[in-house]
Structures are given as structure tokens and as C-alpha cells.
Amino acid sequence: MHLGHLWHLVAAAAFAVAAPARLVPRDVSSSVLEQFTLYAQWAAAAYCSNNLDSTGDAITCAGDYCPEVESSKTISLSEFNDTNDFGDTAGFVAVDETNKQIVVAFRGSKSISNWIADLDFDLTDASDLCDGCEAHSGFLGAWEAVADSITSQVASAKQTYSGYTLVVTGHSLGGAIAAIGATALRNAGYDLNLYTFGQPRVGNLALATYLTEQGNNRMTHLNDIVPRLPPMDFGFSHSSPEYWITTGDDVTVTTSDIEVIDGIDSTAGNAGELIESVDAHAWYIIDIDGGPQSPRRRNRIKSILLTIFIVLAIYFIFFAHPESSHKPSTKTDYAQLHKATPTPKADEQARPVIRKHKEMIVASMKSDDTSWFTEYFPDWSRSIYVVDDKTAPLTVPYNKGRESMVYLTYIIDNYDSLPDVMLFLHSQRFQWHNDDPYYDGVPYLQKKGYVNLRCVWTLGCPVEIHPLSDGHRDDVHAGEYFLNAFKELFPSYPVPEEIGTSCCAQLGVNRTVVLSRPKSDYEHFRNWLAATTLTDDLSGRIMEYSWHIIFGQKAVYCPSAEACYCNLYGLCDLKCSEGTCAGRYVLPPFSSLPKGWPYVGWDGQAQNPSYGLPES
Known part of the structure; x- marks a missing residue:
């Protein structure tokens, strides 16, 4: 599957530099909706009683509530249905051979005892999950009741189905247990994707931050009451991001019906709705809580939630004090604009570091809106650096x-816990040097080790710099300065006669290649940047034409455009010459775009960015 569409990323991404931050409402991509639809069906399947004693059988649902699951080749590997002090913890571990994934699905609230567990608003120590973390005592206890058996089954499944993706999902109470269980499994070394629906808050701010850093896909619906519980005044927090369905019950959900809400404890989205609804809790793209439910059960749940309201009302009238209220930070600029990995506190440095699988490292300025990374690439971790604000979480x-200063700083600070795959990127959604509407270079990257994300040769190839002979030019060109810079950067290497690579310093590299150099090399490169008397643009340009050498490529690294598009993006039927392919990239007349891009072209004409290329 492609890394995603940046709004068909930008079938015009190759041409932009700076477009308005919000050209369209923050809809999700079709691939994101497809993933949520699939895992909503897996969560719904956990409610079906025929999947709770069915080892070796296919996963099925009564009625037509999980057609995508039933149409796949699935096998239930084990089931759990544990009655404990915290209610009933039920669900299954299954394998989906069609989509090559192992799925752990937790059932939501099914009984009165489950809802009593939900009513407990006590926080308890969860330092086994993360430093300073506290979790809802009932949700944590419900996970711990089945943790050993699930962890053992996951280990066995991963051994049998090597290379399969691990997914953890659940609705309602099942979503809460899934969030805690996913955290524990990740701490045990498993790379996984987490999808929850109508999940209540599961713990304190430290746990919400840890969940956010690990990566999660948390969906809410309109004014569903359950994600509002337990209240923030009791010390509970929600992770980020939130995928908020904005339409009503029993309405087909489209990409434009889901908003991406960034920020831990955001008061937008579901939390911003004035009136809560019980019915909204049952509709998450599908009728998620088991399909044909009787009115009697629905009425019973409404009565229980009304009891919750009464308990909360008594608490707030007689016991809550404004000065003790847990309020989200007023510093929403980075929460809203930048989705970055929080910097570890000093007391967290001693904890074992959980290595991520794939991460985007983004160089940005405080005026940039980088929220589109969260929207279109929710399954990638993101480290977003803000270079012009020393108070930013990452700078x-x-x-x-x-x-270059961002890229080197990330490598130095994370050298001992680098992810398997890294993409080093610029911040703007529309940039003239972006080469293709897709970013899925991961399969090729894992084999090749290093890739330039730009395939076209225009600017940089076949040769850009002749270090031994280049003289002065009036434009910003590194040629005349490259000879001395190369000697300072790579004192043990002979200066090459020619330097060539496609421009613009957006690249992918894997962990093994980064670690092929000692950390001291990257520190040396950064020290050179800090000390050089060259201007910002010239020092940056020299690094731009050095990354491929740093990561082990020859001085001239210009794979054919045809091979690059095929290997990197899966576009293997293009008509190409050596350095370009028809219909892929045209050098724009200007580096800044007209107002209204991509819907407005260079001459003010209307254009449709969903297909074809813009007029050059």
C-alpha cells in the first residue's frame, strides 16, 4: 500500500513551495477511511458471541456487520472471556492471511459489571507502562487479567506468521483495554498499529503523552458521551490525534465527514460538543456494538449512563473546585500546528527506549502548518523541529x-534508538521540488538503504558541481566553495572531480546505513555547520549535495528516473528518457505559487488537482 495520498499528495506536489495552510477542510484521505472501516468491523466482530469460542474457525458476524473481515481468509487463534473484579474482558486473537495481519480485538461493554468498572474513576500507578504514568484502575486491571495469555499468543502468532502486521483494536471499554494493552505490547518490543472507537480516557497526562508518542488512531463520533469520560477534572487525559466523525447516527461516513483534531486534551472535536449522546456511541462507520441489539439493552445502557451523569453532577456541585480543575495547556500553537514527539524528561532517560519502526523528521518554522503530516500519515511517528523558536518541544x-541542522540534530540526539526507517522532509505541503504524489519508498528503502525522494534529474543531475574547477557565480551556487568545504567535512577522502544528485535534500535512509558512521561523524558535520563563515543558504546547499556521500553513495548518485519511479513509487509503466518521465514533473516558472494554489493556476485559471499536472 502506498504511504498515503497527500491529497493525491498533491498530484501537483511537484510544483509548490508555499501554499495556504488550509486550502480545503481537513478531510482524511480515502486510505485512512478504508483502514478505519476495516478495523471498525474487526472491533464489531468482538461483540459476536460466535467468535468467543471458535479457535481454528473463521471470524464471522451475525448479519452484514463485518463484510470485509468475512471476505478475508481469517482464523481465530485464541479467544478470551475472563470474568474478573473489573468486569468481563473478552475478545480474540486472529490472523488475517488476506491482509497479512494479526489482529487482537477487545469487546466493548456487554454487561452491567462492565459498566460498573467504567464508573470507577480512580487512577492507579502504571509506572510499568511509562514513568509517571497512572491509569484507570478498572481498565488497567481488565488488561492485566488477560495480559499473559494474549502476550503469549501474540508471540506465537508472530513466529508463525513472520512479517505480518500486528493490529490492536476495540470499541468503548474494549478501546480502553486495547490502548493499555497496545502500550504494554509495544513496551515488550512489538511494533503495532492501534485503532480505537469511542474509547474513554484511560489515564493521566503522562500516559496520554506516552500514547501520543507511540502513535495511535483514536476515533470519536460527534457528541458520543463515552470519550468524555472519565472527566478531566479527575486527572484523566486523552491522547492525540483524534479522528472525529462529524455526521449523525446511521449516516454513511465519507472522507469529508472526518476531521483530524490535534493536541493532547484538545477541547475541539468530540470534547467541544455541548450536548452528549448515548446513541452516538453505537455508530462508528458501522453499527459497531454488535448489530442487532435489542431496545431493552440500549435502554439499559442509557439508564447506566444517566447514573453516571447524576454521579458527576453531585461531584461537581458539592466537591469540585475551580482552582483544582485539570485544564489543558493554553500553549496550543505547537499542539495544533506541529505534531512532534515529546522530548523525554530527565528521569525518563534511564527507561529502556522502544525503537520505532518508521519516522518522519521534519524541518519547519513556527509559522508553518505541519498538521497535514498527522492527517495523511497517521501510522508514521513524527519528529517536527521548529528551527526559529527555542521554546519549541523540538528545536x-x-x-x-x-x-541540515535539523537532520543532524535528530541523528545525534537519537543515535542509540533510531527507527528502522527515516524520512527527512521539509514542512510545507506544497513545494516546487516535491517529485511525486506518493511517498511510499519503504520497501525499496529497506533494500537500498538510502534513497533521494526526488527522481527527476532537473537540478542536480547528471552533474551539479565540479569542486576542482568551479568559479564564482552570481546565483546561490555552492561550486566555488565546495572544494574547501569537502576537505573540512571529509578530511580523509580525496576530493571528487564531479558531484551530482537530484536536488533538494528530501531523503530516506534506514537505520543500518545511519549507524555505518559513528556518532562522532554527525557531531563533526554539525560542528562544521555551526562554525563555518558561509551563509545559511550556501552552507545548507553544500550539505544538500553531501547527504548521498554521507550515506555511502558515490559522488555522482543519479539513478535513472525510470528506475527511480518504479523502485521508489511503484510507477513502472512510464515513458521515460534517462532523467525524466512524461507527465511526472515540469520545472515551474516560479518557486512561489499563486494565491489559491492548487485550485488556481499560474495565469489565474481554475484547475482540478485531482488528476493530471498543472499548467507550467
Whole structure:
């Protein structure tokens, strides 16, 4: 599957530099909706009683509530249905051979005892999950009741089905247990995707932050009451991001019906609705809580939730004090604009580091809107650096050398816990040098080790710099400065006669290649950037034409455009010459775009960015 569409990323992404931050409402991509639809069906299947004693059987649902699951080749590997002090913890571990995934699905609230567990608003120590973390005592206890058996089954399944993706999902109470269980499984070394629907808050701010850093896909619906519980005044927090369905019950959900809400404890989305609804809790793309439910059961749940309301009302009238209220931070600029991995506190440094699988490292400025990374790439971890604000969660020691200072700072700070795959990117959604509407270079990247995300040769190939002979030019060109810079950066290497690679310093690299150099090399490169008397643009340009050498490629690294598009993006039927392919990229007349891009072209004409290329 492609890494995603940046709104068909930008079938015009190759041409833009700076477009308005919000050209369209923040809809999700079709691939994101497809994933949520599939895992909503898996969560719904956990409600079906025929899947709770069915080892070796296919996963099925009464009625037509999980057609995509039933049409796949599935096998239930084990089931759990544990009655404990915290209610009933039920669900299954299954394998989906069609989609090559192992799924752990937790059932939501099914009985009165489950809802009594939900009514308990006590926080308890969860430092086994993360430093400073506290979790809802009932949700944590419900996970711990089945943790050993599920962890054992997952280990066995991963051994049998090597290379399969692990997914954890659940609705309502099942979503809460899934969130805690996914955290524990990740701490045990498993790379997984988490999808929850109508999940209540599961713990304190430290746990919400840890969940956010690990990555999660948390869906809410309109004014569903359950994600509002337990209340923030009791010390509970929600992770980010939130995928908020904005339409009513029993309405087909489209990409434009889902908004991406960024920020831990955001008061937008579901939390911003004035009136809560019980019925909204049952509709998550499908009728998620088991399909044909009787009115009697629905009425019973409404009565229980009304009891919750009464308990809360008594608490707030007689016991709650404004000064003790848990309020989200007023510093919403980075929460809303930048989705970055929080910097570990000092006391967290001693904890074992859980290595991520794939991460985007983004060089941005505080005026940039980088929320589109969260929207279109929810399954990637993101480290978003803000170079011109020293108070940002992630920043650089010196704002010099353009994106290079960010890239080097990330590698140095994370050298001992680098993810398997890294994409180093610029912040803007529309940039003139973006080459293709897709970013899925991961399969090729894992084999190749290093890739330039730009395939076209225009600017940089076949040769851009002749270090031994280049003289002065009036434009910003690194040629005349490259000879001395190369000697300072790579003192043990002979200066090459020619340097060539496609421009613009957006690249992918795997962990093994980064670690092929010692950390001291990257520190040396950053120290050079800090000390050089060259201007910001020239020092950045020199690094731009050095990354491929740093990561082990020859001085001239110009794979054919045809091979690059095929290997990197899966576009293997293009008509190509050596350095370009028809219909893929045209150098724009200007580096800044007209107002209204991509819907407005260079001459003010209307254009449709959903297909074809813009007029050059």
C-alpha cells in the first residue's frame, strides 16, 4: 500500500513551495477511511458471541456487520472471556492471511459489571507502562487479567506468521483495554498499529503523552458521551490525534465527514460538543456494538449512563473546585500546528527506549502548518523541529544550514534508538521540488538503504558541481566553495572531480546505513555547520549535495528516473528518457505559487488537482 495520498499528495506536489495552510477542510484521505472501516468491523466482530469460542474457525458476524473481515481468509487463534473484579474482558486473537495481519480485538461493554468498572474513576500507578504514568484502575486491571495469555499468543502468532502486521483494536471499554494493552505490547518490543472507537480516557497526562508518542488512531463520533469520560477534572487525559466523525447516527461516513483534531486534551472535536449522546456511541462507520441489539439493552445502557451523569453532577456541585480543575495547556500553537514527539524528561532517560519502526523528521518554522503530516500519515511517528523558536518541544542549537541542522540534530540526539526507517522532509505541503504524489519508498528503502525522494534529474543531475574547477557565480551556487568545504567535512577522502544528485535534500535512509558512521561523524558535520563563515543558504546547499556521500553513495548518485519511479513509487509503466518521465514533473516558472494554489493556476485559471499536472 502506498504511504498515503497527500491529497493525491498533491498530484501537483511537484510544483509548490508555499501554499495556504488550509486550502480545503481537513478531510482524511480515502486510505485512512478504508483502514478505519476495516478495523471498525474487526472491533464489531468482538461483540459476536460466535467468535468467543471458535479457535481454528473463521471470524464471522451475525448479519452484514463485518463484510470485509468475512471476505478475508481469517482464523481465530485464541479467544478470551475472563470474568474478573473489573468486569468481563473478552475478545480474540486472529490472523488475517488476506491482509497479512494479526489482529487482537477487545469487546466493548456487554454487561452491567462492565459498566460498573467504567464508573470507577480512580487512577492507579502504571509506572510499568511509562514513568509517571497512572491509569484507570478498572481498565488497567481488565488488561492485566488477560495480559499473559494474549502476550503469549501474540508471540506465537508472530513466529508463525513472520512479517505480518500486528493490529490492536476495540470499541468503548474494549478501546480502553486495547490502548493499555497496545502500550504494554509495544513496551515488550512489538511494533503495532492501534485503532480505537469511542474509547474513554484511560489515564493521566503522562500516559496520554506516552500514547501520543507511540502513535495511535483514536476515533470519536460527534457528541458520543463515552470519550468524555472519565472527566478531566479527575486527572484523566486523552491522547492525540483524534479522528472525529462529524455526521449523525446511521449516516454513511465519507472522507469529508472526518476531521483530524490535534493536541493532547484538545477541547475541539468530540470534547467541544455541548450536548452528549448515548446513541452516538453505537455508530462508528458501522453499527459497531454488535448489530442487532435489542431496545431493552440500549435502554439499559442509557439508564447506566444517566447514573453516571447524576454521579458527576453531585461531584461537581458539592466537591469540585475551580482552582483544582485539570485544564489543558493554553500553549496550543505547537499542539495544533506541529505534531512532534515529546522530548523525554530527565528521569525518563534511564527507561529502556522502544525503537520505532518508521519516522518522519521534519524541518519547519513556527509559522508553518505541519498538521497535514498527522492527517495523511497517521501510522508514521513524527519528529517536527521548529528551527526559529527555542521554546519549541523540538528545536536546534543553531538555526543555520537550512534543513541540515535539523537532520543532524535528530541523528545525534537519537543515535542509540533510531527507527528502522527515516524520512527527512521539509514542512510545507506544497513545494516546487516535491517529485511525486506518493511517498511510499519503504520497501525499496529497506533494500537500498538510502534513497533521494526526488527522481527527476532537473537540478542536480547528471552533474551539479565540479569542486576542482568551479568559479564564482552570481546565483546561490555552492561550486566555488565546495572544494574547501569537502576537505573540512571529509578530511580523509580525496576530493571528487564531479558531484551530482537530484536536488533538494528530501531523503530516506534506514537505520543500518545511519549507524555505518559513528556518532562522532554527525557531531563533526554539525560542528562544521555551526562554525563555518558561509551563509545559511550556501552552507545548507553544500550539505544538500553531501547527504548521498554521507550515506555511502558515490559522488555522482543519479539513478535513472525510470528506475527511480518504479523502485521508489511503484510507477513502472512510464515513458521515460534517462532523467525524466512524461507527465511526472515540469520545472515551474516560479518557486512561489499563486494565491489559491492548487485550485488556481499560474495565469489565474481554475484547475482540478485531482488528476493530471498543472499548467507550467
